[in-house]
Amino acid sequence: MIRIKKNNPLLIFTVVLGLLVFLHGLGIIRPLENALLFLVKPVSSKLYVWGAGISSSYSENREKTDLLSEINRLQQSVSVLTIQDSHWREVEGENEKLRSQLNFVAANKFQVVLANIIAKEEVFSATEDSRDLVIDRGQKDGLRLDYGVLSPDGAIIGKIVEVSDSSSRICLVTSPGCQLAASLQNEDKTKGITDGNLGLTINMNYIPQLEKIALGDMVITSGLGGNIPRGLVIGKVSEVKSESNEVWQAAIIEPLVNLNDLTVVSVVIP
């Protein structure tokens, strides 16, 4: 017969864990959890900024510093201009459509909520390395699942995949499994779904062969099926994978912003 000791650590662990999970499930310890989060959020935000600063300077030092900073500066201005250009093109197209229909409706009117990134969280279940972001705003601030998240430049960087009372988890557009309804700014206005690729680039698959895609074409959110408005810039086409004997072609999209340098983001409330 198995004898269980009174002070068996394994027994104590199982009982306490069971009790905590039970109390957590019932929401009885939620005030304590919220108080703890409230207490650590300002410190976490500062710690994250320090870590991101180290990360940023580490990546810069790997290359020739001066040249890299110049390239960074130029890239930033190119990304800002490209985003502006894409925005204006979208506005122009819409304007024309609206004029032709004589139906003036102001587009892109949405609220945003500013949030600090407080941590990066490893996704253990992903097939490859990927990390989600955790921000210091949650349900209490009006955030809900699938809301889009923007960089300070105005490009979409991901969407909310989990919300708690006072924090939210965001998947990045480059993370596998993070999908967005997208549209190419080409002649055909090709529509599709983007999915992250190895935490580095974005794939847009299942595009019919007849659609014409050119390198440098801008990719924006299509506004279909969800809480993310149309016209937010995802990135630009850097490679087109097209085989004549295939039914579909695919595009590889490069995001316009460096997703590792972010410390502040804004969540779009549609």
Next chain:
Amino acid sequence: MFKKVGQILIFAAICLVASNLQFAFISSLPGAFNQINLGLMLLVFILFFFGAKAALFFIFSFGFLMDTFSFQFFGFYFICLAAAAVASYLILENWLTNKSLYSFWVLFLAATLVYNLAAVILAFFAVNFQGLPGFLTLSFWRNVFYQSAWNILAAALFFNISVALAKRFQPFFLEKKGGL
């Protein structure tokens, strides 16, 4: 009584600082630096020098904080830390005969492997067995390698500091008096 309360408060404060460092700071570091696992390092250190009860208390404090901050399901960090602690404890009690730096390294390596295996298996359960279990991916083994490397460094540091501060881990030699 006051001494005990003071000790518990200090211990809780250490757990709060360590969990916040792990959650916000270490996770944002570049490359292999974000694989530093402060919780696991402290767990093995506490188990090795202070015993199973102190380790259990650490699992509850640190695990509860990490489960509160994180978006993994509640209990995720408790279970991972407990699995690592059980594996280390069994090795420490049954296989290792002394408390040397090499023993410390073995414990760290075992704890790292078990912790990461527990994490990916739990995550695989949590997503209803979709995709591949994490331990079949290259990134898992790369992360285990980085964590092991950090833990070996940390173990050497912890051990030497402890030996310098506490007499009971210092090496001693039996010498024959009045002999040759």
